[in-house]
Amino acid sequence: MARPTKYSKEIVEQARAYITDYEMYGDMIPSIEGMAEVLGLHRDTLYDWAKQESKEFSDILGRCMQVQQKTLVNKGLNNTFNSAITKLVLGKHGFHDKMEQDISSSDGSMKPQIIELVAKVNEEES
Numbered sequence: 001m002a003r004p005t006k007y008s009k010e011i012v013e014q015a016r017a018y019i020t021d022y023e024m025y026g027d028m029i030p031s032i033e034g035m036a037e038v039l040g041l042h043r044d045t046l047y048d049w050a051k052q053e054s055k056e057f058s059d060i061l062g063r064c065m066q067v068q069q070k071t072l073v074n075k076g077l078n079n080t081f082n083s084a085i086t087k088l089v090l091g092k093h094g095f096h097d098k099m100e101q102d103i104s105s106s107d108g109s110m111k112p113q114i115i116e117l118v119a120k121v122n123e124e125e126s
Contacts, residue, residue: 006041007053014039015046015060019067028081029068029089032061069093 018038022030025038036043050058069090076086087097 005049005053006045007049007057011039012056012060015057015064019060019064029071030064031068032064035061035064065093 015035018025018035019030022034025034027034032043032046036046039046046057046061050061072081072086072090072093075081076083076090087095
């Protein structure tokens with residue numbers, strides 16, 4: 001038999017409060033790990049609640065990540081945060097600095113052009 005859940009209205013309110021008060025807990029950015037620490041829970045529990053307990057908690061975790069991204073972008077742009085660390089964490093949000101080029105086309109219209117070199121043979125030499 002599974003252990004009873006600690007999920008409650010109080011936990012939900014504490015999680016919401018963490019998103020706005022994360023700096024009060026010594027965190028530079030809000031995070032799921034920081035939220036779990038403040039709530040006295042393991043981060044896997046928070047992810048489980050987001051999947052199984054309620055859409056409300058899923059929205060709370062989503063909002064936490066949204067505020068994290070905004071904070072990283074803003075503080076990265078004004079050089080408040082270390083650029084290497086900002087870049088690293090923003091990678092988890094889908095930001096990348098690489099350029100990708102697609103040199104093929106799905107309809108086959110972009111085919112390599114074949115150039116054939118033909119030399120005229122001098123008839124006197126043959």
